[in-house]
Amino acid sequence: MKNFKTFAVVFTAATLSVFTSCEKESSEDVIDQSSQEISKDVLNKISELHFNPNGVEKITLNDINGTQKTVYKIEDDILFTENQLMKTGLYGGIQNKQYRTNNTVTATNVIRVVGYNGNNQFGLSATAQTGLRYAVDNYNNENLDIRFELSFGTNWGPNDILVFVQDGFARDDRFPAGIAGFPSNGFPFNRVRINTTASTTQTDQQLEHLLAHEIGHCIGFRHTDWDTRKSCGENNNEGAGNDGLVFIPGTAGPGGDDDSIMNACYPANTDGEWSNLDRVALNFLY
Incomplete structure (x- = not known):
């Protein structure tokens, strides 16, 4: 049985703090996180997709493979390239319930997850590797139509979900603790980044929760x-309107699911396990 300590702190679902919360930026990891100008077309598209256009950041990251990519960071822990953002369409209706994006994983039923364990700044700590094992096991234990295959190493393919450590995507030293993106072209988003602070200071249960959450974004x-971010102690709607968010039947009504892995923030004493309604959502979608 996994053991965990209780702390009087709240961690964001992709966060490490008392509503704020990452290690200091490394010049090796981030090329530019200054306030780059964001075009009106991009902001309009973000609004059309019913994401919150406030606080959007345009950042350029050095990827682990040595390439550079400019992305938009939306709602703290979601990454879009401009091409992916502009090609995303609107479907369906919205309700105050658990929900998915318009894009899901349809091109494969086997998703390879690679935990990077290289002996450099990108390598996951032993605790983070344990948390990743727990998170992947939790998906596979649901007997979904998609299956996750986990390995650890320094080699990965173009459609694998690579999980690694990288700093510099946060608004301060700690917040958020993890970041990912949404599926495209039928494949899952292929990067999950967590920061050094999360990798080295969070418990295996907290990392289990964090990594299951970010993989959840990767599959849609x-x-x-979304409507309140109340798990973060906020009253902030991430999006508005009647399009673009697809309701998952059988999940929570008004008030949401306080125990959901996919809430924006999570308590430090999380056990990292699915809520009952998370299981409903997973099994409905996959």
């Missing part, structure tokens, strides 16, 4: 409490 899930 959005925040359960």
